[in-house]
Amino acid sequence: xxxxxxxxxxxxxxxxxxxxxxxVYLDNAATTQxxxxxxxxxxxxxxxENANIYxxxxxxxxxxxxxxxxxxxQVSTFVNSASEREIIFTKGTxxxxxWIAQGYFLDKIHPGDxxxxxxxxxxxxxxxxxxxxxxxxxxxxxxxxNEDGDLxxxxxxxIINSQTALVAITHVSNVLGVVTPIAELSRLAHxxxxxxxxxxxxxxxxxxxxVRKLDIDFLAFSGHKMLAPTGIxxxxxxxxxxxxxxxxxxxxEMISKVGLTEATFKPIPWCFEAxxxxxxxxxxxxxxxxxxxxxxxxxxETYEQELTSYALxxxxxxxxxxxxxxxAKHKSSIISFNLTGIHAHDxxxxxxxxxxxxxAGHHCAQPLMKYLQIQASLRVSFYFYNTKQDVDRLVxxxxxxxxxxxxxxx
Ligand code: PMP
Numbered sequence: 352x353x354x355x356x357x358x359x360x361x362x363x364x365x366x367x368x369x370x371x372x373x374x375v376y377l378d379n380a381a382t383t384q385x386x387x388x389x390x391x392x393x394x395x396x397x398x399x400e401n402a403n404i405y406x407x408x409x410x411x412x413x414x415x416x417x418x419x420x421x422x423x424x425q426v427s428t429f430v431n432s433a434s435e436r437e438i439i440f441t442k443g444t445x446x447x448x449x450w451i452a453q454g455y456f457l458d459k460i461h462p463g464d465x466x467x468x469x470x471x472x473x474x475x476x477x478x479x480x481x482x483x484x485x486x487x488x489x490x491x492x493x494x495x496x497n498e499d500g501d502l503x504x505x506x507x508x509x510i511i512n513s514q515t516a517l518v519a520i521t522h523v524s525n526v527l528g529v530v531t532p533i534a535e536l537s538r539l540a541h542x543x544x545x546x547x548x549x550x551x552x553x554x555x556x557x558x559x560x561x562v563r564k565l566d567i568d569f570l571a572f573s574g575h576k577m578l579a580p581t582g583i584x585x586x587x588x589x590x591x592x593x594x595x596x597x598x599x600x601x602x603x604e605m606i607s608k609v610g611l612t613e614a615t616f617k618p619i620p621w622c623f624e625a626x627x628x629x630x631x632x633x634x635x636x637x638x639x640x641x642x643x644x645x646x647x648x649x650x651x652e653t654y655e656q657e658l659t660s661y662a663l664x665x666x667x668x669x670x671x672x673x674x675x676x677x678x679a680k681h682k683s684s685i686i687s688f689n690l691t692g693i694h695a696h697d698x699x700x701x702x703x704x705x706x707x708x709x710x711a712g713h714h715c716a717q718p719l720m721k722y723l724q725i726q727a728s729l730r731v732s733f734y735f736y737n738t739k740q741d742v743d744r745l746v747x748x749x750x751x752x753x754x755x756x757x758x759x760x761x
Contacts, residue, residue: 352650353646353650353651353654353735355654355735355736355738358646358735358736359736359738361386361387361388361642361736362384362385362386362387362736363387363390364376364384364385365384365736368706369703369706369708370703370704370705370706371706372705372706373706374706374708375706375707375708375741375744375745376708376737377707377708377709377731377732377733377737377741377745378708378709378710378730378731378732379576379684379732379733379734379737380525380553380576380685380710380714380730380732381710381732382575382576382581383556383575383576383577383578383734384578384734384736385578385579385580385635385639386578386639386642388638388641388642389578389579389580389635389638389639389642391638392634392635392637392638393580393631393634393635393638396415396418396630396631396634397631399411400414400415400418401415402414402415403415403627403630404416404419404628404630405604415630415634418633418634418637419628419630419633419634420435421637422633422634422636422637422640423435423438423440423620423633425637425640425641426438426585426636426640429555429640429643429644430555430560430561430562430570430585430587431561431562431563431564432562432563432587433563433589433590434590436590436593436618436619436620437587437588437589437590437593437620438585438586438587438620439585439586439587439588439593439619439620439623439624440583440584440585440586440620440624440628440629440633441571441583441584441585441586442582442583442584442629443573443574443575443581443582443583443584444475444476444550444551444552444571444572444573444584445475445584446584446586447571447572447584447585447586448475448476448479448519448548448550448571449479449599450586450596450599450623451479451548451569451571451586451588451596452479452480452482452483453479453483453597453599454596454597454598454599454623455569455588455592455595455596455597456483456516456517457483457486457487458595458597459516459595460483460484460487460489460516460517461487461488461489461516462487462488462489463488463489463490463514464487464489464490464514464515464516465489465490465491465492465512465514465515465516466480466483466484466489466490466491466492466515466516466517466519467492467493467494467507467510467511467515467517467518467519467520467540467545468480468491468492468493468494468518468519468520469493469494469495469496469502469520469521469531470493470494470495470496470718470719470722471496471502471520471521471524471526471527471529471531471716471719472519472520472521472550472716472718472719473521473525473550473552473714473715473716474715474716474717475550475552475715476519476520476521476548476550476571477718480519489516492510492515493510494506494507494510494520495722496529496676496722498678499676499678499679499680500527500529500675500676500677500678500679501529501679501680501681502529502531502532504532504535507535507536507539508539511536511539511540511543511545512543513543513544515540515543515545516545516546517540517545517546517547517548518536518537518539518540518545518546518547518548519547519548519549519550520533520536520547520548520549520550521549521550521552521553522549522550522551522553522554522555522560523553523554523557523683523685524553524676524685524716524719525552525553525685525714525715525716525732526675526685526687526714526716526719526720526728526730527675527676527679527682527685527687527719528553528659528676528679528682528683528684528685528686528687528732529676529679529681529682529683530554530681530682530683531681532681533547533549533565533567534564534565534566537565537566537567537568538566541566546568546569546592547566547567547568547569548568548569548570548571549565549567549569549570549571550571551570551571551572552571552572552573552576553576553683553685554572554683555570555572555576555577556572556576556577556578556643556734557648557651557652557655557683557684557734558648558649558651558652558683559648559649559652562587567587568588568589568592569586569587569588569589569592570585570586570587570588571584571585571586571587572584572585573585574632574635574636574639577639577640577643578639578642578643579632579635579636579638579639580629580631580632580635580636581632582629582632583629583632583633583635583636586623590619593619593620594619596623598616598622598623598625599623600623600625600626601614601625602625602626603625603626603627604617604621604624604625604626604627604628605617605621605622605623605624605625605626646735650735651735654735655683655684655733655734655735656684658684658733658737658738658739658742659682659683659684659686659733661739661742662686662731662733662742662745663677663686665742665743665746666686666688666745666746666749668746669690669746669749669750669753671690671691671692671753672688672689672690672691672749673688673689673691674686674687674688675687675688675723675725675728684732684733684734685730685731685732685733686730686731686732687714687728687729687730688728688729688730689725689727689728689729690729690749690752690753690756692756693752693753693756694727695711695712695726695727695728695729696711696712696727697756698711698729698749698752698756699711699729701748701751701752701755701756702729702745702748702749702752705744705748705751705752706744706748707744707745707748709729709730709731709732709745710729710730710732711727711728711729711730712727712728713726713727714728714730731745
């Protein structure tokens, strides 16, 4: 069970106002808010322990190095990787996916190979593969959605075949909230001697993900979508594949011995982490993981499911609303919709005046928008600090927004 009032009081920004209304923050798929404990951990690092890692032979440098490496272990436990050495720190999901594409697959993909994606992909899990396909002569294939808006598993069984070199897929759509069947897709990929890369940006923050149970080969996710600061993310890879992955960046920290014309590199994962790392980000991520673990990922998932059902029920009672993927059986806590006759950007502006922060636009998923035959949508995305009152405020504000555009009254 989540005591949401206590939880909410842990987040300073949730006590503030926007346009003189108490802030209702519903843009968690873009980034989440930060609890006091995360802010304090970062503050403490800068105020009392600020030093670069690995290099310093003095106390605070050693302490910070130890803290940094402890977070690597924490991340490993969080996703249940076989070893903490399978955890590489990156700037975020985007960088992790690019490194996987260029560092591992560039050497492995051949002309005629197929890279299987889906229509749900965020640009970050699309463009790196477009680039790879262009460089290697591989072909991109896309798994469609079924009538309800779930990933079409029947189609996936056809599309994933002996030509497939890899399946790169989002676990949760950042537009529709649809959850893809990773266990089945991973089995299908492996049966065809292909690998699976999972974009976990919208799933790792919201439920207990186990890389070994799902048999995931590579996983990418971002700290800022799970209470940590921006600029820190994670690339997980099975050790057998990391051994064949090339570093994309070279320089200080990742080296073992350097001569004028050649160099040797540190072992995995440090050989991938060139230059001074985002130490404060890693420390913030550690505090975020501790906070999430204390609440319990299963509690978070259950709470968000209940809140999303409540929101879907309330939203669907508004006349002239179109909710996308509403019938999908596998949904996370993201809902996209439009109000008939009102552009999403206009609606978002009027909602902002009423203290409601949500996203309007194409959500970095232009092919999906085209597939849905829309230009843009409004999107609410919850985290466990959102409440039914937030949903009620949203619904009231949406009704007022409709009235404003239909009758000019607010
Ligand atoms: N994939 C998905 C599904 C996302 O929602 C996002 C962030 N909107 C990304 C990838 C990219 O994450 P980041 O910008 O943190 O690299």
